[in-house]
Amino acid sequence: MQSSAYAHRLHSLLSPSPSRTQIRNPTRIRMSLRDDGPSVAIVGATGAVGQEFLSVLSDRDFPYRSIKLLASRRSAGKVQTFEDRSYKIEELTAESFDGVDIALFSAGGSISKEFGPIAVEKGSVVVDNSSAFRMDPGVPLVIPEVNPEAMGHIGLGKGKGALIANPNCSTIICLMAATPLHRYAKVLRMVVSTYQAASGAGAAAMEELELQTREVLDGKEPTCKIFKQQYAFNLFSHNAPVLSNGYNEEEMKLVKETQKIWNDKDVKVTATCIRVPVMRAHAESVNLQFEKPLDEDTARQILNGAAGVVVIDDRASNSFPTPLQVSNKDDVAVGRIRQDLSQDGNYGLDIFVCGDQIRKGAALNAVQIAEKLL
Amino acid sequence: MQSSAYAHRLHSLLSPSPSRTQIRNPTRIRMSLRDDGPSVAIVGATGAVGQEFLSVLSDRDFPYRSIKLLASRRSAGKVQTFEDRSYKIEELTAESFDGVDIALFSAGGSISKEFGPIAVEKGSVVVDNSSAFRMDPGVPLVIPEVNPEAMGHIGLGKGKGALIANPNCSTIICLMAATPLHRYAKVLRMVVSTYQAASGAGAAAMEELELQTREVLDGKEPTCKIFKQQYAFNLFSHNAPVLSNGYNEEEMKLVKETQKIWNDKDVKVTATCIRVPVMRAHAESVNLQFEKPLDEDTARQILNGAAGVVVIDDRASNSFPTPLQVSNKDDVAVGRIRQDLSQDGNYGLDIFVCGDQIRKGAALNAVQIAEKLL
Numbered sequence: 001m002q003s004s005a006y007a008h009r010l011h012s013l014l015s016p017s018p019s020r021t022q023i024r025n026p027t028r029i030r031m032s033l034r035d036d037g038p039s040v041a042i043v044g045a046t047g048a049v050g051q052e053f054l055s056v057l058s059d060r061d062f063p064y065r066s067i068k069l070l071a072s073r074r075s076a077g078k079v080q081t082f083e084d085r086s087y088k089i090e091e092l093t094a095e096s097f098d099g100v101d102i103a104l105f106s107a108g109g110s111i112s113k114e115f116g117p118i119a120v121e122k123g124s125v126v127v128d129n130s131s132a133f134r135m136d137p138g139v140p141l142v143i144p145e146v147n148p149e150a151m152g153h154i155g156l157g158k159g160k161g162a163l164i165a166n167p168n169c170s171t172i173i174c175l176m177a178a179t180p181l182h183r184y185a186k187v188l189r190m191v192v193s194t195y196q197a198a199s200g201a202g203a204a205a206m207e208e209l210e211l212q213t214r215e216v217l218d219g220k221e222p223t224c225k226i227f228k229q230q231y232a233f234n235l236f237s238h239n240a241p242v243l244s245n246g247y248n249e250e251e252m253k254l255v256k257e258t259q260k261i262w263n264d265k266d267v268k269v270t271a272t273c274i275r276v277p278v279m280r281a282h283a284e285s286v287n288l289q290f291e292k293p294l295d296e297d298t299a300r301q302i303l304n305g306a307a308g309v310v311v312i313d314d315r316a317s318n319s320f321p322t323p324l325q326v327s328n329k330d331d332v333a334v335g336r337i338r339q340d341l342s343q344d345g346n347y348g349l350d351i352f353v354c355g356d357q358i359r360k361g362a363a364l365n366a367v368q369i370a371e372k373l374l
Numbered sequence: 375m376q377s378s379a380y381a382h383r384l385h386s387l388l389s390p391s392p393s394r395t396q397i398r399n400p401t402r403i404r405m406s407l408r409d410d411g412p413s414v415a416i417v418g419a420t421g422a423v424g425q426e427f428l429s430v431l432s433d434r435d436f437p438y439r440s441i442k443l444l445a446s447r448r449s450a451g452k453v454q455t456f457e458d459r460s461y462k463i464e465e466l467t468a469e470s471f472d473g474v475d476i477a478l479f480s481a482g483g484s485i486s487k488e489f490g491p492i493a494v495e496k497g498s499v500v501v502d503n504s505s506a507f508r509m510d511p512g513v514p515l516v517i518p519e520v521n522p523e524a525m526g527h528i529g530l531g532k533g534k535g536a537l538i539a540n541p542n543c544s545t546i547i548c549l550m551a552a553t554p555l556h557r558y559a560k561v562l563r564m565v566v567s568t569y570q571a572a573s574g575a576g577a578a579a580m581e582e583l584e585l586q587t588r589e590v591l592d593g594k595e596p597t598c599k600i601f602k603q604q605y606a607f608n609l610f611s612h613n614a615p616v617l618s619n620g621y622n623e624e625e626m627k628l629v630k631e632t633q634k635i636w637n638d639k640d641v642k643v644t645a646t647c648i649r650v651p652v653m654r655a656h657a658e659s660v661n662l663q664f665e666k667p668l669d670e671d672t673a674r675q676i677l678n679g680a681a682g683v684v685v686i687d688d689r690a691s692n693s694f695p696t697p698l699q700v701s702n703k704d705d706v707a708v709g710r711i712r713q714d715l716s717q718d719g720n721y722g723l724d725i726f727v728c729g730d731q732i733r734k735g736a737a738l739n740a741v742q743i744a745e746k747l748l
Binding site for chain 1: 564567591602609613615619629646648650661692697710715
């Protein structure tokens with residue numbers, strides 16, 4: 001729980017004061033236990049995303065009959081307070097899923113691969129935040145605002161389990177802004193450059209960024225454990241393994257997941273994924289090429305009306321989205337909406353998107369999927 | 375001089391230890407006064423770039439008969455030690471350029487506009503680091519490795535002055551890597567996203583980033599003077615004014631300067647310029663579309679042989695350019711060289727480029743122009 005306490009402390013240090021932001025705050029309504037709610041299990045409950053699952057469930061008044069917090073043996077036995085009740089963290093085993101309706105997984109790909117099918121076998125609907133099943137043709141990959149129809153007939157109380165995959169954070173944040181435009185004018189090609197926060201590599205990476213920053217400011221050598229090189233006051237190509245085509249796995253997720261979510265094998269995507277010394281929200285510079293003209297005013301109008309999207313695009317005051325503005329917020333912010341000068345007619349747009357990596361990029365999206373099941 | 379001392383101290387804090395980098399270090403040879411050298415004036419001598427002019431002149435053993443340090447009245451009278459000699463900073467006036475062969479300007483656009491023509495009138499060749507004359511059709515805009523021919527017959531000892539403009543930092547860094555490829559396969563379109571350092575906004579911006587970082591880590595409200603919003607652990611759209619087409623001035627420099635330097639009005643460029651919390655080196659994600667196929671192996675070979683460029687592109691060890699690696703270095707580093715999946719055939723490449731903003735992005739490039747005059 002130390003990492004999570006850390007992440008929360010850091011949030012208070014690094015998030016803007018309320019008066020500075022125009023993003024909608026998530027409504028905080030105390031939820032209560034409900035007999036008619038599903039039984040929920042959280043796998044990886046002590047991690048950054050696991051903790052955010054709890055925040056989001058509470059923020060959104062998600063109904064539940066019971067909640068079970070699962071983690072590795074190392075964390076088992078610790079006590080977590082949630083909505084004024086104390087829960088003992090339980091060790092994840094094959095028996096953990098008996099009677100569980102919804103299992104929210106965020107404990108890494110290998111845990112998902114091992115325990116996801118077991119949970120399904122026991123009748124749970126698994127919403128998996130790892131990359132383990134995302135490209136599995138039988139598993140829906142869902143952003144609720146984008147492709148809820150992909151969930152098909154998956155539901156609760158049908159006596160059988162199912163797997164639903166949560167897309168990668170950078171895909172979710174990009175497609176939250178690109179999809180409303182895609183629906184209007186069909187995206188043919190997308191060139192994405194990311195500015196990714198520490199949180200994508202977990203709470204330990206956030207701690208490392210803070211520690212290194214203190215060290216560098218004190219004139220000391222930075223401690224490099226999570227990343228092999230200095231992160232403070234620096235940036236570097238995403239640490240995911242690089243494939244033989246020269247793309248790293250993070251970039252290929254953007255390419256492949258976009259094609260799957262849009263159900264469009266022909267959409268062309270290229271991406272360059274970079275880690276920047278920011279705590280918990282990603283930014284993305286997105287260049288779009290459309291099948292038919294889409295002028296910037298129409299684009300702004302479309303985005304203004306899009307669910308889960310807020311437009312911050314004031315040229316006169318140079319006010320555009322920043323990672324800090326969206327930190328701990330639900331909405332993805334989009335700005336710098338402009339006609340691409342390098343494309344003829346109105347066939348191209350440039351936009352700049354920011355979204356909270358832990359929230360909409362992971363926990364919130366998963367909980368929204370769970371809400372669709374109710 | 376405080377800012378400069380600051381920048382140097384911060385350099386020692388924030389630059390990597392020599393063993394960590396594979397970039398060539400500039401050769402440091404003590405130069406001496408030479409009777410046959412030109413007389414040199416530095417306008418804006420106390421600024422970050424002005425101070426870097428001195429470092430670069432010394433590093434490169436630039437011959438000079440005399441050197442004159444010019445600044446505003448506020449700094450006049452201060453003493454600067456340079457190569458074991460003491461120089462009094464002089465106030466910039468119309469008389470400052472009497473007998474000056476080469477004047478290196480970096481004191482902002484309005485100073486250049488006022489005093490550049492005066493210096494030319496007095497017979498000086500002005501190398502101007504501001505944007506004042508860059509788009510003037512009569513003024514060459516020069517990156518010595520890219521378009522030295524644009525300098526035409528400008529030279530010293532011809533009894534008449536001239537103006538040469540130094541391109542903007544992000545243009546220089548981008549084109550150092552893109553031009554060798556452009557020469558081979560002609561770039562038709564370029565999509566650039568930048569990751570720009572504090573130094574581009576001057577030494578005071580670097581100080582603000584450090585101060586804010588300390589404040590945020592101490593749980594205090596960050597002091598915002600240079601920038602209107604929190605910079606520490608954040609990033610934001612470049613602070614240059616935004617034009618009616620939605621691009622900011624920094625982005626339009628990349629568009630327009632590329633067309634001028636390549637002498638190609640038809641090359642299509644779009645750019646999104648973002649400031650990231652890094653001290654003094656820029657990074658750029660560059661997507662290229664060519665007129666004819668260019669495979670990534672050929673591209674790597676071309677870049678390996680390009681002057682002023684170093685290739686850092688080791689996929690197995692995930693070693694690619696970072697701002698820290700190129701800080702205080704002459705070479706621009708390029709990596710992530712890969713065939714763009716979103717373009718058919720071998721007509722597209724993605725690359726990632728890093729270069730020191732103060733050095734190759736400003737002072738070094740200007741001194742290299744001055745060297746061409748000798």
